[in-house]
Amino acid sequence: MREHVIVSSTTDSEPTARELAAQAVEARLGACAQIVGPILSVYRWNGEVQADPEWRLEIKTAADRVAPLVELLKAQHNYEVPEIIATPIEGGSSEFLEWLVNETRAG
Template identity: 75%
Template sequence: MAEHVVVTTTTDSEDSARELAARAVEAKLGACAQIVPITSVYRWEGEVQTEPEWRVEIKTAADRVAPLVSLLEDVHSYDTPEVIATPIEGGSTEYLRWVIAETR
């Protein structure tokens, strides 16, 4: 597994996205998070939905993924929140060291 990971979730408001991002960083489960407004198209309860959402991308260390996922699932307002982890395969060595340092 990669040493660095981006954990992504979505939510229904900018305020909720800011709260999720702040909780992750304050708990040292993420080094930083970006919030991006998006439009999501998905099937929910048999119907296709199109809704505005906010994507939260949290950069973290691989050993912080499980507790970060647990935190997001515990505090998220959705019944079934999207929470996925994508390995970071490369990048700025200095930045990736900073990610590790900020999650200690």
């Protein structure tokens, strides 16, 4: 995995997404997070196709913080099977990426 990662998830409300984002940043498991929504998610659950509004949470982090961030999201999430996906960041502003790593370290 690359050195810098975006961990994304979805949830059913903006307040829940805000809480998950705040917990991740407070714990220094993510440098920052963006919340996008509402979006419409279409998926199959319990054998039926569903369509529901959701809010997407995107957390920028260092690769070595992904595993504990995933554990935090799984523990705090309100879904039975939450979407949690890690996508490597291929490049970008070196200053931002340095800040990202620094913010995921103990102060």
